[in-house]
Amino acid sequence: MYYGELMNANLEISDQHKKNDSEEVALSYKSMPPKSAELYGASHLYSKMRGQTVAESEVSMSEFKCRYHNSNYLPWLEEKLAMKKKVSAGSTAPDFTINTTDGKFMKLSDFREK
Numbered sequence: 001m002y003y004g005e006l007m008n009a010n011l012e013i014s015d016q017h018k019k020n021d022s023e024e025v026a027l028s029y030k031s032m033p034p035k036s037a038e039l040y041g042a043s044h045l046y047s048k049m050r051g052q053t054v055a056e057s058e059v060s061m062s063e064f065k066c067r068y069h070n071s072n073y074l075p076w077l078e079e080k081l082a083m084k085k086k087v088s089a090g091s092t093a094p095d096f097t098i099n100t101t102d103g104k105f106m107k108l109s110d111f112r113e114k
Contacts, residue, residue, distance in 0.1 A: 061078070093108060
């Protein structure tokens with residue numbers, strides 16, 4: 001029973017944090033000079049993407065694009081989103097090569113389908 005109560009409390013805190021988070025961003029749009037709000041929104045979105053799923057990040061990105069469709073920060077954010085898509089669960093891992101302790105080269109692709 002204690003575990004269930006703890007999980008419910010964490011969900012409530014998480015929901016409250018999301019609400020406060022969106023209120024904080026909305027307040028920045030309202031009270032900051034436009035360029036400062038744009039920078040704040042971009043940096044906030046960039047850091048928020050780390051904890052979001054790809055789908056959530058795409059929604060956040062589209063909201064930012066609606067507000068700042070000509071932003072200089074869009075390429076930076078789009079690069080972050082593209083990288084997130086590239087390394088998300090279920091996608092193919094990027095190939096890389098390493099040196100083994102006996103001096104040989106080994107590629108990740110050598111282990112595909114094994």
